[in-house]
Amino acid sequence: TKSGNITEHDLYKEMKAKYGAEILDTMIQEKILLDKYKVTDKDVEKRINYVKLANKIKTDKELETLVVSDGGFPSLAEYKDTIKLSIAKAKELTKDVKVKEADVKKAYEEQKTQVSASHILVSNKKTADEVYAKIQKGEKFADLVSTYSTDTSTSTNGGSLGYFTKGSMTEEFEKAAFSMKKGEVSKPVKTEYGYHIIRLDDKIEFSYEDLQPMLEEELKLQKVKTSYSSVYKKLKDSYKVKVKDDALKDDLKELEESQAA
16 A cells, blocks of 8 residues: 555454454353363354255255355365354253253154245235136246235245245144245235235255254254353453463453343
8 A cells, every 4th residue: 555564463452452352252262161061063064054954955065155155154174163162062061961861752743844935915805816717828937926915025026935944834724834835826815914825836845854953952942041252251261261361361251241231
């Protein structure tokens, strides 16, 4: 630049001042938690496999594109490191919590099927029957969505509601959606919101092995009453972590106080 060169030392000083405490805190967490809990590559791969299935992708290359472009991660390796740390965090937070296998299996029955659906919502049966007749004659679903649907949150994206599991929608809507085949369009379904014409866009079935680690962790976390920051602080104190850099030591203390607030 005209005002002089930016040296590596200048860059380090600037980054240390702005992000030093956060980076150091993450590094300390990794050192302590991954020393205490042996999270294996297999544990991480189970989570990765779920993400692949849920996003209908098969290769690591496709996954990397997803986590970098949509997730904002610098690389797939850093995404995997984040998963590894989050598993260890959950283990520390739930170390004294137990859940019954029967409860995990019950949660699996509720979440083993994910469907993706689109809908056209109208206020009365007459209009609903009219729209359904047009679909039967071959008119495009997306065109009818933009012309008729009163659901403003989905009327500009073809009526898509995305993926959901049981318990996410009203009972009548859900009953219809989960009983349909991929590509099928329902007759008008009445709910408290009006009349829906539903198209099932996709259906994914997960095995118990696919979901078990996440479901068990989720059920345990639901039972936890204390915050992660307080649990982590006790753990860090037990490891007697010492920061020799005074500026970073003060910044880290400030960060801890803000996390505890």
